[in-house]
Amino acid sequence: MDAKSAVELMESSNEVHFSGFHMDGFEQRKASIEQPTTSETDMYEQPFVIGVAGGAASGKTAVCDMIIQQLHDQRVVLVNQDSFYNNFSEEELTRVQDYNFDHPDAFDTEQLLRVMDKLKHGEAVDIPKYDFKTYKSDVLRRVNPSDVIILEGILVFHDQRVRELMNMKIFVDTDADVRLARRIRRDTNEKGRDIGAVLDQYSKFVKPAFDDFILPTKKYADIIIPRGGDNHVAIDLIVQHIRTKLGQHDLCKIYPNLYVIQSTFQIRGMHTLIRDAQTTKHDFVFYSDRLIRLVVEHGLGHLPFTEKQVLTPTGSVYTGVDFCKRLCGVSVIRSGESMENALRACCKGIKIGKILIHREGDNGQQVCPSACMP
Ligand SMILES: Nc1ncnc2c1ncn2[C@@H]1O[C@H](COP(=O)(O)OP(=O)(O)O)[C@@H](O)[C@H]1O
């Protein structure tokens, strides 16, 4: 890959990025780097899709909430399988107590697939909100495309096509007695059900469906979380893994000494401003300088250092590090000169050399006709 295609790839990819490398057992994804000829309309960022399955009241929602809380600086959206319960006719509603809500056929999986497909392709979508009291999904909520999509529900691993959408599959594994106790409390307090009906439904439908349909999908999980939301260690590890996946840039796979700065909404906001045709020259320079300063500071962070101890004004010893000495910057003429000021501002007294690189001939060979080093 030559410098031009590397730059084009950088340009076409956004700050938050998804890698084709996955932990064992994760779905392999085709990284955009394998498709350099893809047209601009096809070049969308693929969101990272996490499936969270497990028995009813196992703590799936609690686990999702904790993941979302920890990923507060990313765009994350939660899609519940409940939203895709089949609709009832008025006649069917009169016999709702005989309905098996825990059977795979209770869900409109085709609609779920359509919704997920839209979100994966960067389209906003209206998703029904299921009401456990009326058994209806009349209200819609607008869900915008996001960097991370969490699909949660008792049977989200049941259909192979749904499983194949997922980059990470989590099964929340909580003891049956704990699930039943939580279900009784939740369904009587929040869903307005009476305890007799909850127990009848449990023995007639919920337990058999767990054994027949939900438990067998545990084998598809990449990660099994015992004790649900109480398992902070598992949730921290999951969030760490998601962050690594989101931050990994395709170019890092080709250039092992390339570091890509983890994106934040601040960085994204600045990238948005400098790309906006309406942005004034003054603002463009201001935000470019801020971004350049970040790049320079991060770059300096990768230089070698030596350990150093200093005495603080209160007389205690502080063990820190000493900056690398005798630094020299090299500015590529017509390319890196805009970064010189930031480098001077960060490295007191740094000497900066100049180099001119240009491409010669049809094979794109790069030559260096002029260099002036300090
Ligand atoms: N770790 C926990 N300790 C105590 N109660 C919990 C815990 N996790 C969830 N719950 C409660 O159990 C019920 C079911 O939890 P929820 O996360 O909604 O499970 P699910 O989404 O799997 O049905 C809720 O009322 C919730 O408040």
Ligand SMILES: O=c1ccn([C@@H]2O[C@H](COP(=O)(O)O)[C@@H](O)[C@H]2O)c(=O)[nH]1
């Ligand atoms: O109208 C309904 C719809 C579903 N249920 C029960 O809900 C759980 C699944 O929801 P979780 O949030 O995963 O617990 C399932 O066991 C259904 O039986 C219901 O009771 N009424």
